[in-house]
Amino acid sequence: MSAIHDTDTAPAAGSRLGWAVADSWTMTRRELAHWARRPAQVVVGLLFPVMMLLMFGFLIGGGRGVDGDFRAYLVPGMLTMTMAFGLEATMLAVTQDLGKGVVDRFRSMPMNSGAVLVGRSVADMLQSAVGLLVMTAVGYAVGWRWHEGYASFLGALGLLLLLRFAMLWIGIHLAMVAGTPDMVQAVQILVWPVGFLSNAIASPASMPPWLGAVVEWNPLSATATAVRGLFGNPGAGGDSWAAAHAGLLAVAWPVALVAVFFPLAVKRFRDLGR
Amino acid sequence: MTDRDPAIVIEGLCKRYGEKRALDGFDLTVGAGTVQGLLGPNGAGKTTAVRIMSTLLRPDGGRVEVAGADVRTRAAEVRARIGLLGQNAAVDEELGGRQNLEMFGRLHHLGARRAGARADELLARFGLADAGSKAVAKYSGGMRRRLDLAASLIRRPRVLFLDEPTTGLDPRGRAEVWDAVRSLVDGGTTVLLTTQYLEEADQLADRIAVIDRGRVVAEGTADELKSRTGGDRIDVVLRDAAQLARVAALLPGEVRMDEDRRMVSAAVADRTAALTGTVRALAAAGIEAEDIALRRPTLDEAFLHLTKGAAA
Ligand SMILES: Nc1ncnc2c1ncn2[C@@H]1O[C@H](COP(=O)(O)OP(=O)(O)OP(=O)(O)O)[C@@H](O)[C@H]1O
Ligand SMILES: [Mg+2]
Numbered sequence A: 001m002s003a004i005h006d007t008d009t010a011p012a013a014g015s016r017l018g019w020a021v022a023d024s025w026t027m028t029r030r031e032l033a034h035w036a037r038r039p040a041q042v043v044v045g046l047l048f049p050v051m052m053l054l055m056f057g058f059l060i061g062g063g064r065g066v067d068g069d070f071r072a073y074l075v076p077g078m079l080t081m082t083m084a085f086g087l088e089a090t091m092l093a094v095t096q097d098l099g100k101g102v103v104d105r106f107r108s109m110p111m112n113s114g115a116v117l118v119g120r121s122v123a124d125m126l127q128s129a130v131g132l133l134v135m136t137a138v139g140y141a142v143g144w145r146w147h148e149g150y151a152s153f154l155g156a157l158g159l160l161l162l163l164r165f166a167m168l169w170i171g172i173h174l175a176m177v178a179g180t181p182d183m184v185q186a187v188q189i190l191v192w193p194v195g196f197l198s199n200a201i202a203s204p205a206s207m208p209p210w211l212g213a214v215v216e217w218n219p220l221s222a223t224a225t226a227v228r229g230l231f232g233n234p235g236a237g238g239d240s241w242a243a244a245h246a247g248l249l250a251v252a253w254p255v256a257l258v259a260v261f262f263p264l265a266v267k268r269f270r271d272l273g274r
Numbered sequence B: 001m002t003d004r005d006p007a008i009v010i011e012g013l014c015k016r017y018g019e020k021r022a023l024d025g026f027d028l029t030v031g032a033g034t035v036q037g038l039l040g041p042n043g044a045g046k047t048t049a050v051r052i053m054s055t056l057l058r059p060d061g062g063r064v065e066v067a068g069a070d071v072r073t074r075a076a077e078v079r080a081r082i083g084l085l086g087q088n089a090a091v092d093e094e095l096g097g098r099q100n101l102e103m104f105g106r107l108h109h110l111g112a113r114r115a116g117a118r119a120d121e122l123l124a125r126f127g128l129a130d131a132g133s134k135a136v137a138k139y140s141g142g143m144r145r146r147l148d149l150a151a152s153l154i155r156r157p158r159v160l161f162l163d164e165p166t167t168g169l170d171p172r173g174r175a176e177v178w179d180a181v182r183s184l185v186d187g188g189t190t191v192l193l194t195t196q197y198l199e200e201a202d203q204l205a206d207r208i209a210v211i212d213r214g215r216v217v218a219e220g221t222a223d224e225l226k227s228r229t230g231g232d233r234i235d236v237v238l239r240d241a242a243q244l245a246r247v248a249a250l251l252p253g254e255v256r257m258d259e260d261r262r263m264v265s266a267a268v269a270d271r272t273a274a275l276t277g278t279v280r281a282l283a284a285a286g287i288e289a290e291d292i293a294l295r296r297p298t299l300d301e302a303f304l305h306l307t308k309g310a311a312a
Helices: A013-037 A039-060 A070-098 A102-107 A115-141 A149-180 A181-196 A208-217 A220-233 A246-273 B045-053 B075-081 B097-107 B112-125 B141-151 B171-186 B198-204 B222-228 B242-248 B271-285 B301-305
Strands: B008-017 B020-030 B035-038 B061-066 B082-085 B159-163 B190-195 B207-212 B213-220 B233-238 B255-258 B263-267 B290-294
Touching: A013 A115, A013 B097, A039 A115, A070 A102, A070 A115, A070 A181, A070 A220, A102 A115, A102 A246, A102 B233, A102 B242, A115 A149, A115 A246, A149 A181, A149 A220, A149 A246, A181 B255, A208 A220, A208 B035, A208 B207, A220 A246, A220 B198, A220 B222, B008 B045, B020 B045, B020 B082, B020 B207, B020 B271, B035 B097, B035 B198, B045 B061, B045 B271, B082 B290, B097 B112, B097 B141, B112 B141, B141 B171, B171 B190, B171 B198, B190 B198, B198 B301, B207 B222, B213 B222, B222 B301, B233 B242, B233 B271, B242 B263, B271 B290
Parallel strands: B035 B190, B035 B207, B082 B159, B159 B190
Antiparallel strands: B008 B020, B008 B061, B207 B213, B233 B263, B233 B290, B255 B263
């Protein structure tokens, strides 16, 4: 057998970052290759939030306590909610992956140990970015508009993806804590109340004051409100501190969540063999 | 590290899962370029030991050095020098065989072009070239195992761990894996192999460690282990099962009777004397034997003897 003999080329310190990037890209390509092998599932994944958008926009009708054009209110809300529910997709993918033997091979190879997680996160972010574009296109088709120019539009997408990034690391961490896909289902059910206890599709003004306060401080509400502002769409109103500083919170919340869950997730992954 | 240094050194290795002691003072030294078999009943701790040696699992105590590096403090170096064929398939089932090997090649830092070339080379070598683009989920068990083995050989490893490499393979698949292992060993690779098939250990391993309840209970060449079971035996197969007891009385030493096979078996010290003595005694008693044979104990007998009383 014509063998490749250099069995122990330990990477030089300078090239270590280079290899980390290369390994992460290899792991990202792995996810892309998975999608290429199951296109139907990818399409369904993209269409599900679109269906929710159309359902809330046309079948269920006006949101509780929302003045004016409900669809203009709804589209940013649904974009936000879709980013939040990305948590479920991440969790499921991570638990399924960790249950497979291939992760053992990755962990026994001289690759960068974080690359498995980075590959997952790049792939999920790519999918979410595509998802956002599809949803805004569908929103546009049903009459939703943004009014503040392209810079604001991109800023809004940036805030949405920032929220998704936070959800991603929460998802990776929870998946490793939960362990098995069965446990993931239990955790997933808890995501729903968090998603709906926000101003994504209803206004806190219509709720009992204590509930309204919870809703206004929900990270999803901050993102939804900030995005509505950037799109020039009608907001939920309210005069609480959280409502008034939605832009600040839309950045601070995800950054804080990432600061907590990113190191936890990486530590969990490193400790898999313990 | 020189060629003479052992490839694997394990001293006082311990690993607990909760209250369960999976490894409990496990010691083993494996010479470079040799094939070490690891035999033991289910739950003896073979997989646990392999996972620790391949850096997948952290030991609770003891010292483990593989290819000259400590698995705890220099895991990255160990990983660059080993190949692992785990007990369960460790390939991406959703991807094709070629995609798998190419991916592992890139992760071994061969670079895109060499990774692709190496993937093709290994696919051809393991008879998977035609199935290269098919998803691994659609492979047969044997094909999957061969791909898994190919994936552990992307860079020729200095130390190769094989955890039950041929379980579930048909005789041909088994022979292919054996050939691959032999050619690697010819090239200087050290192999540590766990197996349920004693024949496999007999065929491949230079030395065998029998492990039971997390520790090595016997170690040596197959011949040494066999002779430790209690030397050679003489088997006498009779035409008539009714004569078993009479023959048993004629034979010296510790005697076993097997009614189903109409066989009497006795431990012997001097092979030739035992054979001639038995033939004469049978002739004198007028008993007709169908077959008389001297034999060494099998590895199966050695294994059962050494792990006697193990709660599997
Ligand atoms: N993850 C785990 N959690 C708890 N106990 C475990 C775990 N893995 C192994 N064990 C226990 O540790 C002991 C050794 O297991 P191990 O898998 O190493 O045995 P083995 O010799 O490989 O067995 P087999 O021949 O069945 O593959 C067994 O009693 C097993 O039940
Ligand atoms: Mg095992």
